[in-house]
Amino acid sequence: MNKEQTNTLNMYDAVSQFLNTNNAVWSGNATIAGMVTTFNGHISALNASDMAQKTITGGITQTKLQAKTTMANAAMVIVKAGKAYANATNNAVLAANFNYAHSDIIRAKDTDADDICQNIYNALQPFITSTSAYGANAASQTALQNAINAFSALIGKPRSQRTIIINATLTIAQRFDAANTLLKNQLDPIMAQYKTTNAPFYNQYTAARVIVDIGKHHTVILRGFIYNSETSIPVENATVEITGAAINDKLTDSTGIYKFVRLHPGEYTITVSALGYGTQTKSLSVKQNGVVETDFKMVPIVNNNSNTN
Secondary structure (H helix, E strand, O other): OOHHHHHHHHHHHHHHHHHHHOHHHHOOOHHHHHHHHHHHHHHHHHHHHHHHHHHHHOOOOOOHHHHHHHHHHHHHHHHHHHHHHHHHOOOHHHHHHHOOOHHHHHHOOHHHHHHHHHHHHHHHHHHHHHOHHHOOOHHHHHHHHHHHHHHHHHOOOOOOHHHHHHHHHHHHHHHHHHHHHHHHHHHHHHHOOHHHHOHHHHHHHHHHOOOOOOOOOOOEEEEEEEEEOOOOOEOOOOEEEEEEOOOEEEEOOOOOEEEEEEEOOEEEEEEEEOOOEOOEEEEEEEOOOEEEEOOEEEOEOOOOOOOOO
């Protein structure tokens, strides 16, 4: 991504975080809920495209396990939707393409795993205009294809690196256009109803919609990967809390990733806790704007309670 796109994506993240934190205000409005779901899908697809682009050019470090898990998660969205659609339409031939579990992809050989996911993508693609009600749409298909590209690049499969970069960049540009259109033409107008009924919510929403230039003000991003020290499996639903120059907390997703955006340089303490693991704390001194990567290798708690005779 270029600088302008990165600034815009940071704004998207801020809007998404604000809406998710304040979902009690708008969750009862089905129209807004649908818009937010679509918007979050654009953000996920953009992150996947950015991952594919940067992995090829060496801009980021990502383990194969992270990429494989991301790909498997994206594939399961398609598998569940495809199976539901196939069963609803009595299409047994189509349903046979979705007989995969998450573990099947994770345990598969690297060179087989992305082929499985590509087959899942290809099976659903002809029916994609009919599957939105079942949980899959063009955005989820794009997210899967980008995740496949990213993982394939890491395992060194014979692909044209230049083609992957070009395709990822094209997808990024198209996705930004779609997300911007949704914000300007749908979310912004519908949020105006809260200008009088819930002014604090509306004012905070409009504040989140401001694009902040890199190098100025809130431009620190804290992010990282949280995983089991013994198995390297991502730790989902770990609580990540930051204190110091800003105070915030959130849960990791199924890929073990956490991300805090639009922060100030300053002193931070990151505390990570999860059921079944020892709590960990790290202190950071962030001197300048940019991305700070901090991973946590969580150590399982061993239950030493045993009965001895």
